Amino acid sequence: MDNVFEALNERGFIKQTTNAEQIARLLAEEQVTYYIGFDATAPSLHAGSLVPIMAMAHLQRAGHKPIAIIGGGTTMIGDPTDKTETRPMLSQEQISANGKGILAQLQRYLNLDNGIADSENSHIASKVGRFLNNADWLLSVNYIEFLRDIGKHFRVNEMIRAEGYRQRLERELGLSFLEFNYQLLQAYDYLCLFQKYGCRLQLGGDDQWGNILAGVDLVRRIESERVHAVTFPLLTTASGAKMGKTAGGAVWLDAERTSPYEFYQYWINVDDRDVSRFLGYFTFLPMDEIRRLGNLEDEAIREAKEVLAYEATQLAHGKAEADKAQAASRAAFGGGNLDEAEMPTTVITSERLDSGIPIMELFHEIGLANSRSDARRLIQQGGAYINEKQCRAIDMVIGTDLLEENALLLRAGKKRYHRIVLKEN
Known part of the structure; x- marks a missing residue:
């Protein structure tokens, strides 16, 4: 098998390991079953989840077998790691529904359970992985037996030295006994997966190091x-800024929450300094091509950003949506036909536009500003545009006289566009 450990390390995925040399040898010599757990507190993952997802995909492409765990049991408790307050509790029904949405997203990248309906991913390794819910073994645990068999191996003084627990203990809210159990349950997950599936490798974010080591031990x-x-x-x-976050909130993998166009725009707008690093994480391009793109400078860096945006969007939403998003983005920057582009669009009746809409109200309504006061600041700072003309009057009223071919193109800042289309009564 290819030495996928070296490939992951070259792309920047490796932070800490129990033993890098042993892991590299294990992955090179045999098929390894590995797992990652995903939070089930929302029906969609976000762009920040793509680091573990892409690492899993690289491993599966190299012939190893993934297990994706949805935390149906652990989500009912809530992981206190890196959290400043207790999470709201969800019902089993909510968690189960969230899991279905997450599975559909993971299947864009991985071959799990009954495989992938999407033919674009037919190149993924034939060894099918598993999608499991840890509620299947956690909800039936006998508490007394669990304490006797599992709890006896944990030392409280060692647990509270973990950074996540320590920070919570120092806060006024403190750490509930419910949350304190989380590390035991995550460790028990690893034990169950080893016993039933021969799982020998757990991966996760570096904030999970203490919890993962507890499972190893x-x-x-x-x-x-x-x-x-x-x-x-x-x-x-x-x-x-935190990866996958924008001023408007998280960048979701769910097209209903973050449209493919908005998803594409997130990547096209990344800082120039992040392009090379993100190409390594979020695409399957060969490293030679990533290095070539990463060395582009000034205006040429636009090519690298387009490649990053297109590749990331194609993986998350498919080729057809990536093509549409690319066309829309190019159109907004003068490189294509705006009428044929797929960009965020709002339909407004001619009657309403005849009456006139205050500029602050419209920018807020279509999502280019989070509030009217935010829209006021945008206008006063020179960041509001209509049909590529800067608007600085906060009392401006937008009417039919501004229409160009029955449409308006609104822009906030340099790169956030929205189209208004006229609907005849």
């Missing part, structure tokens, strides 16, 4: 077997 204590752990760096952009 639990398998060693109970089964006298060596299993391994790999964590990924917690990504931030060059500007210090």
Whole structure:
């Protein structure tokens, strides 16, 4: 098998390991079953989840077998790691519904359970992975037996030294006993997966290092077997922002929450300093091509950003949507036909436009500003445009006189566009 560990390391995925040399040898010599857990608190994953998803995809393409865990049991408790407050509790029904949405998104990248209906992913390794819900084994646990068999292997003084627990304990809210159990349950997941599926590798974000190591240690204590752990760096952009976050909120993988066009625009708008790094993480392009694109400078960096945006959007939403998003983006920048482009669009009746719409109201209504006061600041700072003409009057009223071929093109800042289309009464 290809040495996928070296490939992951070259792309920047590896942060911490239990033993890099042993993991590299294991992955090179045999098919390894590996797993990652996903939070089930929402019906969609977001762009920040793409680091573990892409790592899983690289491993499966190299011939290894993935297990994606939806935390139906652990989500009912809530992971306190890197959280400043207790999470709201969800019902089993909510968690199950969220899991269905997450599975559909994972199947864009991975061959799980009954395979992938999407023929675009037919090149993925034939060894089918599993999609499991840890509620299947956690909800039936006998509490007394669990404490006797599993709890005896944990030391409270060691647990509270973990950064996530320590931070919560220092806050006024503190750490509930419910949340304190989370590490035991995640460790138990690893034990169950080792016992039933021979899973020998767990991966996750670096904030999960303590929880993952607890599972490694639990398998060693109970089964006298060596299993391994790999964590990924917690990504931030060059500007210090959290990966996958914008001023408008998270960049979701669900097309209903973040349209393919908006998803594409997120990547086309990344900081120049992030392009090479993100190409390594979020595409399957060969590293030679990534290095070529990463060396582009000034105006030429636009090519690299287009490649990043197109590749990331194609993986998340398919080729057809990526083509539409690319056409819309090029049109907005003067490189294509705006009438044929797919960009965020709002239909407004001619009657309403005849009456006139205050500019602050319209920019807020279509989502180019989070509030009227936000729209006011945008206009005053010179960031509001209509048909590519700057608008600085906060009392401006937008009417039919501004229409160009029965449409308006609104822009906030340099790169956020929205089209208004006239609907005849």
